[in-house]
Amino acid sequence: MADLLRHRGPALVLTGAGMSTESGIPDYRGPDGSRRVTPMSHQEFTASGDNRQRYWARSFIGWQRFTAAEPNVGHRAVTALQRAGAFGHVITQNVDGLHQRAGTGDVTELHGSLEEVVCLTCGERADRDLVQAFMADANPGFATAVLGHVPDGSQVSSQIRPDGDIVLPDEAVRAFTAPRCLVCRADTLKPDVVFFGGSVPKERVDLCFALTDAAPILVVLGSSLKVMSGYRFVRRAAAHGIPIVVITKGPTRGDAETTHRIDAPLGVTLSALAADFSHAQTA
Structure with a gap:
């Protein structure tokens, strides 16, 4: 994944509820995706x-x-990876504002903000x-x-x-x-x-589709992709031949479209990835 980001980044990032579980906000779903x-x-x-x-x-x-709730190490690693040029724009399905509080820029809140x-x-x-x-x-x-x-x-x-x-x-x-x-x-x-059963505003969807179409890579963090509002961007990326990287615990709806997949906790994994980029920049 690090090699892919170095050669093809900065990646478009899509984050889900699993991004905030280490901040003490549980996901809607269990480890099996139910x-x-x-x-x-x-x-x-x-x-x-x-x-x-x-x-x-x-x-x-x-x-x-x-x-x-406070931003966790995963949120801070996303910020570090964005500043290192590995990550670009972030689309989040979360409504907690923790990405912004961790210092991440260029964040689109797909489902709005509480x-x-x-x-x-x-x-x-x-x-x-x-x-x-x-x-x-x-x-x-x-x-x-x-x-x-x-x-x-x-x-x-x-x-x-x-x-x-x-x-x-x-x-x-x-x-x-x-x-x-x-x-x-x-x-x-x-x-x-946007509550369950509601619709994301069209202009916001169109923006995210445009970001997906222009992305060299799509990285999905902490989402089972069970909900179409996020999964549609994975389908769009796959249709355009864009590599798709997923880091989350358990299976996802987009496993068939995924290019690289890591079934692991986000905090430690993203921190290791950020450290890899930091080391490469100082070497």
């Missing part, structure tokens, strides 16, 4: 106020732990921290009341998901006051991210 948890879908979120109340109650708790909230009724946007503060004021003592009271008996912090959601019992959710838009007062505030 889904461990089912997140709320776009259709479910937009269907009723009760569903949105459930989402925001769970997300209110999850956000406190989600924002405490840091901004949009009203589906009037289009008003707000900073997520501001919405979090509103929810804290409207729900005093809520976080303390639900701590430790989750269906499997574990601490709430063990339930964090890649979208900042967690698991809460229904009786706790019913007592939660969901946020409303400050402009139109509708209860249709939504994180500015």
